[in-house]
Amino acid sequence: MALHRRNGTPFGKGNHDLRQNGSVAYTNGHHKSNGTVLTDETAHPKASKVGKKDFSESFEEVELLTALVTYMSYIILALVGYCRDILMRLGIDKDKAAQESPKLKAFTPLYQDFDSFFTRHMYRKVRDNWNVPIAGLPGAESDLLERYSDDNFWSFKLTGTTRKVINIGSYNYLGFAENHGPRSDAVVASTQYYGNGVCSSRQELGTLALTVELEKLVAEFLGQEDAITFGMGFATNSLNIPSIMGRGCLIVSDRLNHASLVLGVRLSGATVKVFEHNNMESLEKLLKMAIAEGQPRTHRPWKKILIIVEGIYSMEGSIVKLPEVIAIKKKYKCYLYLDEAHSIGALGPTGRGVVEYFGLDYRDVDVMMGTFTKSFGGSGGYIAGSKELVDYIRVNSHSATYASSTSAPVVEQVLSTLKTIMGRDGTTVGQDRVEALKRNTQYFRRRLREMGFVVYGNDDSPVVPVLMYLPAKMTCFARECRKRGLAVVIVGFPATPIIEGRARICLSAAHTRQMLDEALKIMDEVGEELGVKYSRHPLPPLTDKSKME
Structure with a gap:
């Protein structure tokens, strides 16, 4: 069965010829402003009428020194890991990772590859920041089940208590993950x-x-x-x-x-x-x-x-x-x-x-x-x-x-x-939440950049990556935020480029201004303590606060 476009052209067939009439005017969208902000404006005739005049994205490049230190951090982690592997083979250190059965010596190993090495010696050291169990809905606030490890994060045990946190890690953009x-x-x-x-x-x-x-x-x-x-x-x-x-x-x-x-x-x-x-x-x-x-x-x-x-x-x-x-x-x-x-x-x-x-x-x-x-x-x-x-x-x-x-x-x-x-329910709840998400997004993004954090992405995107670069600072940032009552998701290599570890924030229409201000206060404190405000071009604070409302 062939698929067809609405104009009758078959979706499943059709040759593509480079020699076609007509031309399209466009730019690559990378107009640098002060060396850090990339303002994207399309130049296609139709797009110029419908495009976003305020379409802007920020991708500030990492400083050379920070990049070198980040690379060195991973190199040191890898060297320590190889040394520990040698100690484990000598029986001096104990390996609790999954092992091949002696009966399968003739088979290609399933576990002893780079992925297993990365899990044993890198991911394991920071895995308290992942797979954190929650004891409620993933709303603007959540209850985290507290846990501890007495074997260097090989395993975890629940304490039986919970901690209420402001949740800026879930994809609950419009706040419809609710229980009432x-x-x-x-x-x-x-x-x-x-x-x-x-x-x-x-x-x-x-x-x-x-x-x-x-x-x-x-x-x-x-x-x-x-x-x-x-x-x-x-x-x-x-x-x-x-x-x-x-x-x-x-x-x-x-x-x-x-x-x-x-x-x-x-x-x-x-x-x-x-x-x-x-x-x-x-x-x-x-x-x-x-x-x-x-x-x-x-x-x-x-x-x-x-x-x-x-x-x-x-x-x-x-x-x-x-x-x-x-x-x-x-x-x-x-x-x-x-x-x-x-x-x-x-x-x-x-x-x-x-x-x-x-x-x-x-x-x-x-x-x-x-x-x-x-x-x-x-x-x-x-x-x-x-x-x-x-x-x-x-x-x-x-x-x-x-x-x-x-x-x-x-x-x-x-x-x-x-x-x-x-709006089929006869209310404006849906529209109100769409508008609330946009306000929260623009407010939170601007405040982070005013504080001096390196923030990636578009001004209208509720996904807010905050660059931490170094693996140690990235993990400490999540731990310190959690201690202060803020749940943050961190993402590092191999999910991101090796020098671009980050905290990934997802904003929601369910977040109140008070919640966002508290989250910003915590991030500001932890950011100062860990020295992760890497931006060389922070935004100046708005003198007219009403523009951020």
């Missing part, structure tokens, strides 16, 4: 009627009336013809990209795309080329070369070309330059796959994501993907697009064929939340 109110009441009623599980895949007996209603509402919300939902956000990418792409196809992927997209690309069997993050010059140069050269060995035209980008990049806090991507996509007759896992609900005047944020036409995005795990307080994901595309995925998707369907309580949570965002 009309949405929670609807979930309870749905559970009583449908039960807890579906016990079937979508292609068998796993399609509920609620599921059909949700898919219609998602398509309407996104301005698309149809939509299909899945029970897991990660699988929405990894198991559906292979259903629309295959051998003889080309996928052009942003270098910082999520692991679920990377896995989906690998499983598809398509040729993949990676362009520099959010760099339009890199994207177009890559496309020109790929189209001119054609497929490897045969040099035949590609069956189809798919550009894959994200709305908000979850580690960088940056927003895709969608007007420029769409302009390039149209120029080279490619398809566009947009992952809105973090941007749906969090961007745009009414929470409809990055397309609405730029004021673009939803139909210019061929495949719109998103998840329900962030702004909607549920789980699962969706793909929206033309009816031909969605019908094709319903039949060919491994997730629709083999994975269990989303349970009724989760579907009801997402459905009732979506109705609230759209």
Whole structure:
């Protein structure tokens, strides 16, 4: 079955010729201001009318000395680790890590590789900052289960007590992860009627009336013809990209795309080329070369070309330059796959994501993907697009064929939340929360930069990476914040470049100004104590505080 665009051009077929009429004017979006702030303004004629005039992103480069010290830190950790491995082999030190069975000596070892080494000697030393159990909902405030270790973090024991903290680590962007109110009441009623599980895949007996209603509402919300939902956000990418792409196809992927997209690309069997993050010059140069050269060995035209980008990049806090991507996509007759896992609900005047944020036409995005795990307080994901595309995925998707369907309580949570965002519940709660998230985001980001922290990403992105660089300072920052009543997520190598360890903050509409001020106070104290205010160009404090309200 061939997929077709709305204009009748087949999705599954079609050759790509570099010789096409028309030209597109655009910039790479990197206009440096004082050497640190990159202000992105598209120059495409259409984008100039719909683009964001205040679209700005900050990516301050690390100082050379800080980078060298960070590299040295990892080198020292590795040397100490190798020394300990020698002591363990001599029987002087005890190794509590997973070991190969003596019966499997003839087999390739499963554990004694770099990943195991990194886990034993680096991750283990800081693992008290990960997998922290909570004893309540992941709201603006949470209760953490306190624990301790008496064997150097090989294992943990619970103390039986909890600690209340301000939570700036969960993806609860609109604050709909809650345990009371009309949405929670609807979930309870749905559970009583449908039960807890579906016990079937979508292609068998796993399609509920609620599921059909949700898919219609998602398509309407996104301005698309149809939509299909899945029970897991990660699988929405990894198991559906292979259903629309295959051998003889080309996928052009942003270098910082999520692991679920990377896995989906690998499983598809398509040729993949990676362009520099959010760099339009890199994207177009890559496309020109790929189209001119054609497929490897045969040099035949590609069956189809798919550009894959994200709305908000979850580690960088940056927003895709969608007007420029769409302009390039149209120029080279490619398809566009947009992952809105973090941007749906969090961007745009009414929470409809990055397309609405730029004021673009939803139909210019061929495949719109998103998840329900962030702004909607549920789980699962969706793909929206033309009816031909969605019908094709319903039949060919491994997730629709083999994975269990989303349970009724989760579907009801997402459905009732979506109705609230759209104002279908007769209130302005959804709109109020979208606006509150934007205010909280801009306020928190500016205050951090005024304090002297290096903050990555776009001014409108609720994902706020705060650079710590050194692994020791990064882990101490999380521990000290937690002691003071602030839960912070830290991310380091290999999830980030080795010299770009960071605290990743996720803001929520549920955060009050008092909570944000308390969080900023704690971060300011800990930042001064640890010396992690690395910015060489902090913002001056606003004299008119009303502008931050």
